[in-house]
Structure formats: structure tokens, C-alpha cells
Amino acid sequence: AQSVTQLDSHVSVSEGTPVLLRCNYSSSYSPSLFWYVQHPNKGLQLLLKYTSAATLVKGINGFEAEFKKSETSFHLTKPSAHMSDAAEYFCVVDGAGNMLTFGGGTRLMVKP
Amino acid sequence: DGGITQSPKYLFRKEGQNVTLSCEQNLNHDAMYWYRQDPGQGLRLIYYSQIVNDFQKGDIAEGYSVSREKKESFPLTVTSAQKNPTAFYLCASSPGRLNTEAFFGQGTRLTVV
Numbered sequence: 001a002q003s004v005t006q007l008d009s010h011v012s013v014s015e016g017t018p019v020l021l022r023c024n025y026s027s028s029y030s031p032s033l034f035w036y037v038q039h040p041n042k043g044l045q046l047l048l049k050y051t052s053a054a055t056l057v058k059g060i061n062g063f064e065a066e067f068k069k070s071e072t073s074f075h076l077t078k079p080s081a082h083m084s085d086a087a088e089y090f091c092v093v094d095g096a097g098n099m100l101t102f103g104g105g106t107r108l109m110v111k112p
Numbered sequence: 113d114g115g116i117t118q119s120p121k122y123l124f125r126k127e128g129q130n131v132t133l134s135c136e137q138n139l140n141h142d143a144m145y146w147y148r149q150d151p152g153q154g155l156r157l158i159y160y161s162q163i164v165n166d167f168q169k170g171d172i173a174e175g176y177s178v179s180r181e182k183k184e185s186f187p188l189t190v191t192s193a194q195k196n197p198t199a200f201y202l203c204a205s206s207p208g209r210l211n212t213e214a215f216f217g218q219g220t221r222l223t224v225v
Contacts, residue, residue, distance in 0.1 A: 009152065034213055036216075041200075041219065041221065042218055042219065043118075043202060043216035043217050043218045043219050044202065044204075044216040045216075046213050046215075049213055090154065090155070099157075099160075100145070100157075100204075100214060102147075102154045102155040102156075103154060104152070104153065104154040105152075105154045
């Protein structure tokens with residue numbers, strides 16, 4: 001069994017300040033982990049993925065995430081938020097057989 | 113261009129009617145998925161298929177049906193048995209191997225009127 005918990009349903013930051021979106025997971029297997037972004041009424045776009053290589057993963061648009069096995073976490077960060085980062089973000093775990101389990105999502109709001 | 117295409121983008125249905133949502137991919141992916149998205153609830157898996165002519169129920173399959181007659185196509189029918197069908201539906205595909213990401217279509221917003 002596997003599950004994903006996104007600890008914040010909403011995060012609000014000011015433009016130019018750091019972003020932290022938190023994700024904890026559980027999995028019976030060595031998981032692959034993903035972060036996706038969704039803009040309103042759009043599909044999901046892959047930001048980055050962890051697949052048991054380097055624990056610090058760099059993605060698109062300046063985002064990165066660190067896999068911490070001891071904490072079962074995969075938090076998403078960005079040093080400086082941009083207005084265009086406002087969207088919904090999903091943490092996803094793939095524990096076995098390509099069955100993706102989604103977190104509940106975090107809506108990121110960026111204030112000017 | 114390679115990708116995954118959902119149609120239509122918006123769909124309106126009268127109560128009691130069946131409606132079919134289209135999903136086509138030209139990525140040569142083995143696995144395809146249907147998710148339902150409601151506000152504040154993330155994505156929930158309806159059905160998935162890992163190979164042609166085979167599919168399995170996801171977490172919320174009741175009131176839905178699918179077919180997988182071709183590798184490229186995985187249509188979803190929302191039947192009149194689905195009590196609350198108004199939602200955003202997302203189709204995805206993946207190569208079907210471990211450690212590979214899924215690719216998503218742009219979604220279909222279904223509204224029951």
C-alpha cells in the first residue's frame with residue numbers, strides 16, 4: 001500500500017520570496033516520486049521526478065525537491081517565487097506496477 | 113507532435129444520459145489511466161489499462177465504463193448510474209515500465225444540466 005500526504009492545502013507567498021510545498025509519503029516499495037503542476041482548467045505537467053538516483057532533484061522553472069528516506073518526505077522548493085508559479089501542485093508516488101497515488105494538492109498563491 | 117489528446121474540452125449532459133469522453137495518445141504507451149478531479153480532493157483513479165484488451169477498476173469505478181480495443185485509445189463512458197458526474201476528467205498514459213512518469217491530457221470538464 002502507498003499513500004501521499006501534502007501537508008498544506010494552500011500556501012501563500014510574496015513574489016521573490018522562497019517557496020516550500022511539503023509532501024510526505026508511505027510505500028511498501030522503493031518508490032519513484034514526482035511533482036506535477038496544474039494551471040487552472042489544464043492538464044498536469046511534470047516538474048521533476050526522483051527515481052533512486054541523486055536525492056536532490058532539479059526540475060523545470062527553478063524548482064527542486066529533496067528525497068529524505070528517513071523522514072519519508074519529498075518537499076518541493078524554489079528560492080524565489082514568480083507570479084507565474086501560482087497554480088496547484090501535486091505530489092505523486094509510484095510504489096509498484098506504475099500505480100500512481102496522488103496527494104490532495106497544494107494551491108500556491110503568489111502575491112505581488 | 114507526440115502527445116495525449118482529450119476531447120471535447122467541455123461537455124454538457126442531461127441527467128439520465130450516457131456520455132463518452134475521448135482519450136487518444138500517439139506516444140506508443142502501453143498504460144492508460146482515467147482520473148476524476150473534484151475541487152480540494154486531488155485526483156482519484158477511475159479505471160486503468162496496462163495493455164490492450166485489458167483494464168482494471170480504480171478507486172471510484174462505479175457508474176463508469178471503459179474499453180481498450182486499440183493501444184492508442186481509451187474512451188471513458190459516464191453512465192446514468194454515476195450519481196454525481198459533474199467533474200474535471202483527466203486521461204493519462206505512461207510507458208508502463210517502472211520509474212517513468214505519466215503524461216496527461218488537457219482534461220474534459222463535464223457538467224450535468
